[in-house]
Amino acid sequence: MGEQEALELRIEIDGSHVASWVDLETAIVLMEAKDARSEAAEAKGATLWRDAVRVDLEDSSARFPVQWVDFGATRGFPQKAAWYLDWDPHQPDSSVLGGMRLYLNSGHTELKKATEGAEKHVRRMWQRIRLDVARQMMVGALQSREFMEDPGAFGGDTVGAIVRRLLGSVFSHRSPSAVRDLLATNPGRFEAQLQASLGYVEAGTEAGGAE
Template sequence: MTSAFALPFLSLPDEAVTLSRWMIAQTGQPFIPLKPMLEEWDYAADVELRGSILIDMQAAARMLSIPEDELKLAVVLKIGTGRGRFPRVVERVSSQLVETATDKALELYALVPGNTLSGRLHTRIEVLLAASAKNASILAPTRIGSRLWSHEFSVELEDGGDSRFPIEVVSFIETFPNQRHVCAPWYLSWRLGGLASDFNGSVRLYVNSDHAELAQRVVDGDVLTLQAILGDVMVQMVGATLDADDLAEQLDGCEEGSVGAQIAGWMELAFPGRELSELRNIRRSMLGSFHSSLHAAAELRDIE
């Protein structure tokens, strides 16, 4: 259950709700367990989600101090999309009533048109009070629509807005002969000052395949290796960008999918709510904290 504050009424603990593993598929393809990223997706492909939820109505009635014969709940499924940690657009796709105790799980399904998606697919399940009870406890929820339980998850869309970071595994001996970075483990290629440029078209990370063990870890998706590399990229790009005198104006003019928008997202992720002046002070006076905060923000998390 996700809650950022104490509710003024009783709510449902996770023990009263059983949520199945969510499955995802592109239309026409078999369903697979939901993972942090939906690979090989593009805007032409619709996305389907499938799962189920089972509410122990007897336990729910007891925990909410509402007589079981008066308890009515609604299960609401919402879908959102957009870059960053919070969705830009949210839509309610289904609402189902639960009135009586049953051993049968409630099936949840959503078909999301690919052309409506951008960067990340957010999903939220809510259990709401569907009817007021006459004989409930003074601590019981009474207002229809009161949120009693919720669960959120999201999946990154590989080729939408927040696409996978552009990485190429190449031999530096062959690709960058006689260059000073020929023995480096990786090399970030980008042009400082082009904040309005398309991120995928102007930023490229090269991993040195001459370091065979490192290259294999990248190919295998080793999370610590990728975090170290992405953290270094974030340190380079955020640090260099902070030196611009008119940075606030430049970032305000950056569109979704641009270099500036990506850098702004990284700064908010690593230093939520901080002004640009504060970030500059941290970088100047607490360089170790500045670097480690960006490396921490590069952490790759699995979705349970």
């Protein structure tokens, strides 16, 4: 047996190409066939070892219910909107599962096409929704007195805790108060930072927030 040597592999993944998780698969493949006369002979290209692991990129507690609804047949829903985030930014102590719901319009032709199309289009559509939802959550919370009085007071699976973690992820070097000031004085910079952190999707590629 030869000496064993540790091997460290590092990879970089473009954040715009991933969403909730990444599946990592490692394999050892035989590049040169052994002597066919050997009892341990293996064919060239044979997989000698394989391992797979899923890495969650989002806190599962941050996910809230998603429901398809025909907006045209539902009272109070804008008929031509593609999606609608139902939540109250003035109740940051409510639970995510009970206090937030994302409605997708089953009657929106372009949205349905995007969800039933090629994988890359589905992924980009969800990325666009994610960007819009993150914007709504941060802007709503930053304008909420109940949240801004003490952003650190909310824990567990509350809406306030999720928004605080989201703000920390996008604006890692700014306090919530500093982010609120940025939104008020330089909304363009706020938007640019949001796109840089969560990924930018070209308008018109998939369905937007409204038709």
